[in-house]
Amino acid sequence: xxxxxxxxxxxxxxxxxxxxxxxxxxxxxxxxxxxxxxxxxxxxxxxxxxxxxxxxxxxxxxxxxxxxxxxxxxxxxxxxxxxxxxxxxxxxxxxxxxxxxxxxxxxxxxxxxxxxxxxxxxxxxxxxxxxxxxxxxxxxxxxxxxxxxxxxxxxxxxxxxxxxxxxxxxxxxxxxxxxxxxxxxxxxxxxxxxxxxxxxxxxxxxxxxxxxxxxxxxxxxxxxxxxxxxxxxxxxxxxxxxxxxxxxxxxxxxxxxxxxxxxxxxxxxxxxxxxxxxxxxxxxxxxxxxxxxxxxxxxxxxxxxxxxxxxxxxxxxxxxxxxxxxxxxxxxxxxxxxxxxxxxxxxxx
Numbered sequence: 358x359x360x361x362x363x364x365x366x367x368x369x370x371x372x373x374x375x376x377x378x379x380x381x382x383x384x385x386x387x388x389x390x391x392x393x394x395x396x397x398x399x400x401x402x403x404x405x406x407x408x409x410x411x412x413x414x415x416x417x418x419x420x421x422x423x424x425x426x427x428x429x430x431x432x433x434x435x436x437x438x439x440x441x442x443x444x445x446x447x448x449x450x451x452x453x454x455x456x457x458x459x460x461x462x463x464x465x466x467x468x469x470x471x472x473x474x475x476x477x478x479x480x481x482x483x484x485x486x487x488x489x490x491x492x493x494x495x496x497x498x499x500x501x502x503x504x505x506x507x508x509x510x511x512x513x514x515x516x517x518x519x520x521x522x523x524x525x526x527x528x529x530x531x532x533x534x535x536x537x538x539x540x541x542x543x544x545x546x547x548x549x550x551x552x553x554x555x556x557x558x559x560x561x562x563x564x565x566x567x568x569x570x571x572x573x574x575x576x577x578x579x580x581x582x583x584x585x586x587x588x589x590x591x592x593x594x595x596x597x598x599x600x601x602x603x604x605x606x607x608x609x610x611x612x613x614x615x616x617x618x619x620x621x622x623x624x625x626x627x628x629x630x631x632x633x634x635x636x637x638x639x640x641x642x643x644x645x646x647x648x649x650x651x652x653x654x655x656x657x658x659x660x661x662x663x664x665x666x667x668x669x670x671x672x673x674x675x676x677x678x679x680x681x682x683x684x685x686x687x688x689x690x691x692x693x694x695x696x697x698x699x700x701x702x703x704x705x706x
Contacts, residue, residue: 358382358383358384359383359385359659359660359704359705359706360380360381360382360383360393360434360704360705361380361381361383361390361702361703361704361705362378362379362380362381362405362414362436362702362703362704362705363378363379363380363381363668363675363696363699363701363702363703364378364402364403364404364405364416364699364700364701364702364703365377365378365379365401365402365403365696365697365698365699365700365701366401366403366419366670366698366700367399367400367401367402367698368400368401368420370420371401371419371420371698373401373697373698374673374697374698375401375697375698375699376395376397376697377395377396377397377398377399377402378395378396378399378402378416378436379392379394379395379396379696380392380393380394380395380396380434380435380436381393381694382434383704385659385660385661385663385664388664388677388690388691388692390675390692390694393433393434393435394434394435394436396427396436396438399418399425400418400419400420400421401418401419401420401421402416402417402418402425403416403417403418403419403450403700403701404416404417404419404449404450404451404452404700404701405417405452405701405703406452406453406454406461406703407429407454407703407705408454408458408476408480409454409456409458410458411429411431411705411706412428412429412431412480413426413427413428413429413439413476413480414426414427414429414436414703415427415452415454415461415482416452417444417449417450417451417452417463418441418444418449419448419449419450419700420447420448421444421447421448421449422443422444422445422446422447422448422449422465422468423441423442423443423444423449424441424442424443424444424449424452424461424463424474424482425438425439425440425441426438426439426440426441426442426480426481426482427439428480429705431705434705439479439480439481439482440481440482442474442482442483442484443484443485444463444465444468444472444474444485445463445465445468445470445472445474445484445485445488446465446467446468446469446470446472447465447466447467447468448465448466448467448468449463449464449465449466449468450464450465450466450502450503450504451463451464451503451504451505451506452464452505453505453506453507454476455507455511455533455537456507456510456511456512456533457511458476459475459476459537460473460474460475460476460486460537461473461474461475461476461482462474462505462507462514462537462539463485463505464502464503464504464505464516465502466501466502466503466519467501469490469491469492469501469502470488470489470490470491470502471488471489471491471502471505471514471516471531471539472485472487472488472489473485473486473487473488473489473537473538473539474486475537486536486537487536487537487538487539489516489531489538489539489541491516491518491527491529501518501519501520501526502516502517502518502529503517503518503519503553503554503555503570504516504517504554504555504556506555506556506557506558507533508558508562508580508582509558509560509561509562510562510582511533512532512533512582512585513530513531513532513533513542513582513585514530514531514533514539515528515529515530515556515558515565516528516529516530516531517553517554517555517556517567518553519552519553519554519570519571520547520550520552525546525547525549526546526547526551526552526553526569527544527545527546527547527553528543528544528545528547528553528556528567528587529541529543529544529545530542530543530544530545530585530586530587531585532585542584542585542586543584543585543586543587545578545587545589547567547569547572547576548569548572548592550571550572551569551570551571551572551574551576552569552570552571552572553567553568553569553570553576554567554568554569554570554606554607555567555568555607555608555609556568556609557609557610557611557618558580559611559615559633559638560615562580562582563579563580563582563638564577564578564579564580564633564638565577565578565579565580565587566578566609566611566618566640567609568595568606568607568608568609568620569606570605570606570607571605572606573594573595573596573604573605573606573622574592574593574594574595574606575592575593575595575606575609575618575620575629575631575640576589576591576592577589577590577591577592577593577638577639577640578590579638590638590639591639591640593631593640593642594642595620595622595629596622596625596627596629597627597645600625602624602625603624603625604622604623604624604625605622605623605624606620606621606622606623607620607621607622607623607653607654607655608620608621608653608654608655608656608657609621610656610657610658611633612658612662612680612685613658613661613662614662615633615635616632616633616635616685617630617631617632617633617643617680617685618630618631618632618633618640619631619656619665619687621648621653621654621655621656621667622653623652623653623654624652626647626648626650626651626652626653626669627645627646627647627648627653628645628646628648628653628656628665628667628678628687629642629645630642630643630644630645630646630684630685630686630687631643632685643684643685643686644684644686646678646686646687646688648667648669648676649667649669649674649676649689649693650667650669650671650672650674650676650693651669651670651671651672652669652670652671652672653667653668653669653670654668654670654700655667655668655670655699655700655701655702656668657702657703657704658680659704660704660706662680663679663680664677664678664679664680664690665677665678665679665680665687666678666702668699668700668701668702669699670698670699670700671698673695673696673697673698673699674693674694674695674696674699675693675694675696675699675702676689676692676693676694677689677690677691677692677693677694678690
């Protein structure tokens, strides 16, 4: 038994039907989802994260300039609002808590920066105490950072960014200071029009996998945790070689057994499956699974790694898939959860 926190889009500008931040009691064995709380009258509570203790939840408000903090009742799963503060820029899209549990990092897409917010002793947040611009590849070019995720040691922060003016995207790597400040150690420029979106880091902290939204591919790089630098090694399509239509790759995750990698594709509405060579980190395409819904902006695993859930934003569903242990391929588990405009699912342990 665990709790699921489901973020969504709520605004007319997003053509959304979401009602607010929802909390579910989830039985992953029986696939029963029971809604136990709805926090209404908040705009686009989208990506979320817990603090390091799991006692507090933080959510960004997409298209706005706000981040909100909630206290988590671990017995009931319910949320209690603490406060909302500036995200440091327009359209915050990702949030994560640092290794020391003192700071939150927030990527703001139109803000072109990663902001550091301080956590207060009661779990609430301060406004930005540091900001790191992600300026793009020329003095006049702005970028669109879409994520801010820590390496496994917590010493470095990755910020993949979609190019706005030049068409070139990039992934910036920052060293995290003791005061939550960020100093650039590496800028890996992507292929033109690839538009880096998200990265995921293998538990060995050496293999880094990046999904590129418009390039519809996954880039594998070696990461040097001493210098904070990336060395690209491989690029594989996220779409079938027999598919000639449009696509927008969205989320990328790694299986808890470290053997498989998954990438979701919007428009094509599928999940690409890759196996990971344990000795080299190189990827091998395994296959594709239809998400049985439209616009899978987000995918995640249950804590056991037996199930994969796809949030189909434009068909108002979360679809459960069971992972085949040998191949890693997701198969429909027979359960579809109706919920409006879902874009993020966060499970408690």
